[in-house]
Amino acid sequence: xxxxxxxxxxxxxxxxxxxxxxxxxxxxxxxxxxxxxxxxxxxxxxxxxxxxxxxxxxxxxxxxxxxxxxxxxxxxxxxxxxxxxxxxxxxxxxxxxxxxxxxxxxxxxxxxxxxxxxxxxxxxxxxxxxxxxxxxxxxxxxxxxxxxxxxxxxxxxxxxxxxxxxxxxxxxxxxxxxxxxxxxxxxxxxxxxxxxxxxxxxxxxxxxxxxxxxxxxxxxxxxxxxxxxxxxxxxxxxxxxxxxxxxxxxxxxxxxxxxxxx
Numbered sequence: 001x002x003x004x005x006x007x008x009x010x011x012x013x014x015x016x017x018x019x020x021x022x023x024x025x026x027x028x029x030x031x032x033x034x035x036x037x038x039x040x041x042x043x044x045x046x047x048x049x050x051x052x053x054x055x056x057x058x059x060x061x062x063x064x065x066x067x068x069x070x071x072x073x074x075x076x077x078x079x080x081x082x083x084x085x086x087x088x089x090x091x092x093x094x095x096x097x098x099x100x101x102x103x104x105x106x107x108x109x110x111x112x113x114x115x116x117x118x119x120x121x122x123x124x125x126x127x128x129x130x131x132x133x134x135x136x137x138x139x140x141x142x143x144x145x146x147x148x149x150x151x152x153x154x155x156x157x158x159x160x161x162x163x164x165x166x167x168x169x170x171x172x173x174x175x176x177x178x179x180x181x182x183x184x185x186x187x188x189x190x191x192x193x194x195x196x197x198x199x200x201x202x203x204x205x206x207x208x209x210x211x212x213x214x215x216x217x218x219x220x221x222x223x224x225x226x227x228x229x230x231x232x233x234x235x236x237x238x239x240x241x242x243x244x245x246x247x248x249x250x251x252x253x254x255x256x257x258x259x260x261x262x
Contacts, residue, residue: 027052032067034097036108046104062112064104066097068170071120073127075135078180083139086180089131091154091172095123098168107166123167130158140179147174 029035031049038044039059045052054061071093078086097107111119134153135143143150151172162169 027054027061034064034066034104036062036064064108064112065116068094068096069116069120070094071123073131075128075131079132079135081135081140082137085140088178090176091174093127093172094170095167098166103166110165126161127158130154144177150174
């Protein structure tokens with residue numbers, strides 16, 4: 001009887017221990033967090049947006065942030081361009097951990113249990129290096145006028161370095177560019193002057209065309225009046241001739257009648 005009681009108590013205790021272990025080891029990951037369970041197997045288990053169980057004391061659960069991260073890329077010193085003009089570039093990149101299993105494994109080695117600010121800070125130096133290299137391959141005018149192309153080059157160049165860390169670049173946008181000698185401002189002034197010159201020429205040509213059109217209109221109006229006056233004069237002359245002919249015929253008829261009467 002006592003042995004049966006001890007057996008039942010043992011079973012209950014074992015079930016209680018299992019339940020406690022399940023409760024303690026229950027792990028649930030948000031969609032933007034990867035729960036990384038490691039300890040027993042060589043390759044850790046990854047939970048994303050779902051729940052799982054870890055074995056207490058034998059396994060541990062760490063977190064890897066998977067959401068979008070915004071990092072500012074600022075060059076602290078002036079960098080020479082292809083045409084040897086020193087510039088500073090400010091850009092903003094949006095990155096995230098690549099969701100593929102292989103890349104998540106890489107990201108775990110570099111960014112496990114780090115918050116977005118810490119991840120962004122660690123990526124800045126690499127991204128700044130990529131920007132320095134790209135600035136050196138482009139001239140000032142090309143960087144300033146083709147910012148979209150510059151951003152594409154940054155993403156292309158930095159993409160390989162980020163891939164080695166398990167990071168994916170979503171976008172990169174240049175915010176500002178400053179040159180040491182103020183040449184961009186001069187280029188802007190020259191462009192403004194050129195635009196004003198073009199506008200002045202266009203205005204003068206437009207005024208010239210208006211003047212020509214007005215003169216042509218006046219000429220056509222004068223010609224129309226002359227033609228109208230000439231037509232009227234011709235009609236009046238024809239009328240006068242007709243009247244004279246009729247009067248002459250009338251006089252002849254009258255003279256002939258008087259003669260016959262006499």
